Amino acid sequence: MADAENIKSLSGLLNGIAQSRYYGNSEINEELLKRELYPDLPLDEFRALHDKMQGIVKSVVSADMDANQIEAFLTAQTKKQGGITVEQSAVIAKFWKNHKRKIRESMINHTRWENTLKSLKWRVDVKSQSRYSDQVSNAAAVVEMEIGANDKQSEFLCLEFNEAKLNEMLKKLSEVEESLAALTQIS
Known part of the structure; x- marks a missing residue:
């Protein structure tokens, strides 16, 4: 029974560390975790455990470890004196395993300063009717973009290109790609 209790308390401690450090939950603090999870543990022992677990979580998060890396890291931690x-x-x-994706997304969101492209949709429209016969069967590429930060209202941008403008844009993008390739090969 004590082992199951220890596992449950440690799991709660790790979740509390993630909540306070990575998910921005300011209600979770060291005192609350001690009171709720380890009420019988002396304060200095709890702080040592808390600091050790926080350090391990920080190492795992900063390295964005995959399954093999975390297994090797944790094995080394079990063999280390005081580990x-x-x-x-x-x-x-x-x-x-349960929190990797969510913590990674949280870290990425906290390091973003600018808006991001949330979605991109495109289609090709062809006019089937028009007052002027020379406009029938003209194709147009329509690009719809949603741009914004996660916590702010998004802006929508709709662009329409005829064939000539689309070819011009593709040519400019190719030039940018070639310039970037040249710059990265020089470095």
């Missing part, structure tokens, strides 16, 4: 137990290693591995 973690095999049971703690299993809890940390499960925590990372």
Whole structure:
């Protein structure tokens, strides 16, 4: 029973660290975690455990470890003097498996300064009727973009290109691509 209780408390501690450090939940703090998860543990022992787990989570997050990397990292931590137990290693591995994507997205969102392209849709329209016969069967490329930050209202941009403008844009994009390729080969 004590092992299941320890696993549950450690899992709660890791989730609390993720909530406060990566998900922006300011209500979760060290005192709350101590009171709720480890009420019988002396304060200095809890702080040592909290700091150790926070350091491990920080290492795992900063390296964005995959399954093989975390297994090797946690194995090394279990063999290190003053490291973690095999049971703690299993809890940390499960925590990372469940939270990796969400923590990674949170880290990316916190490092973005500008708006991003949220969605891009395109289609080709062909006029089938017009007052003027020379406009019938003219194709137009329509590009619709949603641009914005996650916490702000998005802006929508709709562009329409005829064949000549589309070819001109593609030519300019090719020139940009060639310039970037030349710059990266020089460096």
